[in-house]
Amino acid sequence: MINVRIFVTYKESVFDPQGETITEAIHSLGHDEVKQVHVGKFFDVQVDSSNKTVEKTIAEISEQLLVNFNLETYRYEIMEEA
Amino acid sequence: MKIAVVVFPGSNCDVDLYEALHTVCHADVEYVSHKQKNLTGFDAVMLPGGFSYGDYLRSGAIARFSNIMPAIVEFANEGKFVFGTCNGFQILTEAGLLPGALKKNNSLKFVCKEIELKVTNNQTPFTTQYKMGEHINLPIAHADGSYYAEKEVLEELEKNGQVVFRYMNENPNGSLNDIAGITNKKGNVLGMMPHPERAVEALLGNEDGLRLFKSLLANGKKKEEAAR
Numbered sequence: 001m002i003n004v005r006i007f008v009t010y011k012e013s014v015f016d017p018q019g020e021t022i023t024e025a026i027h028s029l030g031h032d033e034v035k036q037v038h039v040g041k042f043f044d045v046q047v048d049s050s051n052k053t054v055e056k057t058i059a060e061i062s063e064q065l066l067v068n069f070n071l072e073t074y075r076y077e078i079m080e081e082a
Numbered sequence: 083m084k085i086a087v088v089v090f091p092g093s094n095c096d097v098d099l100y101e102a103l104h105t106v107c108h109a110d111v112e113y114v115s116h117k118q119k120n121l122t123g124f125d126a127v128m129l130p131g132g133f134s135y136g137d138y139l140r141s142g143a144i145a146r147f148s149n150i151m152p153a154i155v156e157f158a159n160e161g162k163f164v165f166g167t168c169n170g171f172q173i174l175t176e177a178g179l180l181p182g183a184l185k186k187n188n189s190l191k192f193v194c195k196e197i198e199l200k201v202t203n204n205q206t207p208f209t210t211q212y213k214m215g216e217h218i219n220l221p222i223a224h225a226d227g228s229y230y231a232e233k234e235v236l237e238e239l240e241k242n243g244q245v246v247f248r249y250m251n252e253n254p255n256g257s258l259n260d261i262a263g264i265t266n267k268k269g270n271v272l273g274m275m276p277h278p279e280r281a282v283e284a285l286l287g288n289e290d291g292l293r294l295f296k297s298l299l300a301n302g303k304k305k306e307e308a309a310r
Binding site: 010013014015017018021065066068070071 | 139140143175176181182183185186187188189190230231232256
């Protein structure tokens with residue numbers, strides 16, 4: 001088993017209203033040094049495969065389901081072999 | 083002309099669509115379950131509003147995997163009429179039948195009110211009974227209605243006249259170019275965030291949505307006569 005974490009975020013060109021609102025809230029806490037927050041989501045995926053094929057699996061499920069390429073982009077980290 | 087109203091788990095405007103067509107327009111309309119695999123015998127398909135599959139992952143994303151979806155894609159590709167309102171619009175973009183995507187409203191709020199729209203193309207099968215540039219009022223009720231597409235896609239939509247409805251006075255969700263509804267390039271697939279099916283009876287306060295269904299029925303009839 002391989003544990004993979006897939007991160008999905010808006011593309012740079014897409015306005016992220018949640019990130020904007022959270023940034024404003026952080027400023028009201030007094031942390032003006034925080035310049036920007038982007039909100040995204042992550043998926044922890046357990047894959048029963050070898051290191052060789054896991055990348056293909058992740059690319060396919062991301063591109064066909066987890067990510068909407070009109071708005072979003074993704075990256076992933078292979079966490080550890082369980 | 084026979085019309086299918088597709089019912090997904092979590093659809094909640096399917097009855098409104100059915101009643102608008104059946105009770106108000108006296109059309110031949112039937113519910114079709116998401117479990118079915120074919121649309122044989124139908125001339126138009128309607129995807130209702132609601133929260134299909136709980137809006138899990140993204141609005142409309144999971145509906146794309148239901149049994150009925152390949153038949154809807156084939157139906158659209160054959161040039162038959164496909165209409166999606168609200169969640170139905172989200173499903174059509176997720177399924178790739180319409181370009182772009184619908185994201186969270188800029189306000190982060192669920193907006194539920196009547197809003198002014200401009201008809202910006204009255205040459206589609208869904209809008210022939212409206213005047214070009216006419217202002218109409220329709221209800222909206224959504225949290226994920228902010229239309230987004232890449233710059234090139236937007237330019238293409240504008241150039242081809244695929245923007246059919248645009249928000250007037252107020253943009254309720256942050257949609258680019260004030261887009262409220264678009265068609266595919268061929269014009270046989272329409273998706274829109276507003277709910278015309280909730281505005282079909284003067285007694286209930288508004289009938290600005292009625293002519294969308296009347297246009298479709300008239301154009302369906304024309305198509306049938308031409309095929310004879």
